[in-house]
Amino acid sequence: MPELPEVEIVRxxxxxxxxxxxxxxxxxxxxxxxxxxxxxxxxxxxxRRLLTVDRRGKYLLLDFGSGWLLVHLGMSGTLTFxxxxxxxxxxxxxxxxxxxxxxxxxDPRRFGAMVWHDAQQGAVAGHPLLAGLGIEPFDPRxxxxxxxxxxxxxxxxxxxxxxxxxxxxxxxxxxxxxxxFRAGIRPGTPAARISRPRYDRLAGAIRQTLELAIExxxxxxxxxxxxxxEQGYFQLDALVYGRDGQPCRVxxxxxxxxxxxxxxxxxxxxxxx
DNA sequence: AGCTGGTCCTGATGGC
DNA sequence: TGCCATCAGGACCAGC
Numbered sequence: 001m002p003e004l005p006e007v008e009i010v011r012x013x014x015x016x017x018x019x020x021x022x023x024x025x026x027x028x029x030x031x032x033x034x035x036x037x038x039x040x041x042x043x044x045x046x047x048r049r050l051l052t053v054d055r056r057g058k059y060l061l062l063d064f065g066s067g068w069l070l071v072h073l074g075m076s077g078t079l080t081f082x083x084x085x086x087x088x089x090x091x092x093x094x095x096x097x098x099x100x101x102x103x104x105x106x107d108p109r110r111f112g113a114m115v116w117h118d119a120q121q122g123a124v125a126g127h128p129l130l131a132g133l134g135i136e137p138f139d140p141r142x143x144x145x146x147x148x149x150x151x152x153x154x155x156x157x158x159x160x161x162x163x164x165x166x167x168x169x170x171x172x173x174x175x176x177x178x179x180x181f182r183a184g185i186r187p188g189t190p191a192a193r194i195s196r197p198r199y200d201r202l203a204g205a206i207r208q209t210l211e212l213a214i215e216x217x218x219x220x221x222x223x224x225x226x227x228x229x230e231q232g233y234f235q236l237d238a239l240v241y242g243r244d245g246q247p248c249r250v251x252x253x254x255x256x257x258x259x260x261x262x263x264x265x266x267x268x269x270x271x272x273x
Numbered sequence: 274a275g276c277t278g279g280t281c282c283t284g285a286t287g288g289c
Numbered sequence: 290t291g292c293c294a295t296c297a298g299g300a301c302c303a304g305c
Contacts, residue, residue: 282301
């Protein structure tokens with residue numbers, strides 16, 4: 001389940017490995033992803049040079065000059081760079097073939113996506129999948145004030161508001177729990193009832209948590225392979241996530257498990273108020 | 274067998 | 290009546 005740090009690690013890997021290279025072939029082996037992969041892409045992309053790889057939220061943006069290939073890894077997507085081709089496995093959906101090797105997209109659960117945004121349709125930021133996204137957590141505008149102002153009138157629990165991604169992107173289920181713990185805020189608190197100083201703490205905690213994870217090379221519980229093909233299995237050194245019933249690392253109180261809209265949240269009753 | 278989860282989509286609700 | 294924002298819940302999946 002790649003979260004923003006994993007996607008950022010993959011982006012950096014791609015930038016080093018395949019940016020600047022011409023695409024020889026785009027092979028769609030199994031188009032069934034979140035939306036069917038357009039078979040036209042094979043024609044559209046063959047011979048085009050991949051200029052650069054950017055990221056917006058958890059979307060990878062592969063800039064081919066004539067447009068962008070938007071790639072989302074969903075829950076179980078991986079991009080593996082292979083020096084030479086090998087027999088495809090089950091769930092190997094797409095190959096991006098370059099002269100020096102190929103990038104293989106593998107996604108058993110098919111929550112991932114690969115869609116094209118043509119340059120003629122304007123900047124990639126205008127793509128419907130990207131247009132509604134909140135700002136990047138590392139954007140200088142992202143701070144406590146941003147969260148405070150964006151949460152006025154919102155009755156929804158802060159955990160859910162973070163997950164929704166309309167305020168700030170990249171805070172998935174793991175990092176939402178971790179960030180709220182670090183900020184000392186209870187995940188069920190209605191967003192509108194949180195004070196400005198507490199949002200200052202939260203913004204800092206979000207940034208810190210994501211930064212730390214990126215530093216460590218990404219953290220994911222499973223399914224993550226870096227674009228180089230090596231295991232990128234940096235087990236998250238979680239303070240609360242996945243630790244229900246175990247003692248809080250700060251105060252010793254048993255970590256609690258809460259269900260919010262069908263999703264698990266982990267928190268400490270003593271440390272979070 | 275049941276649980277897991279990122280994100281889009283749909284549909285209900287409420288305010289103006 | 291209509292529209293928009295908000296919010297909940299469903300759907301998509303295979304692996305464990």
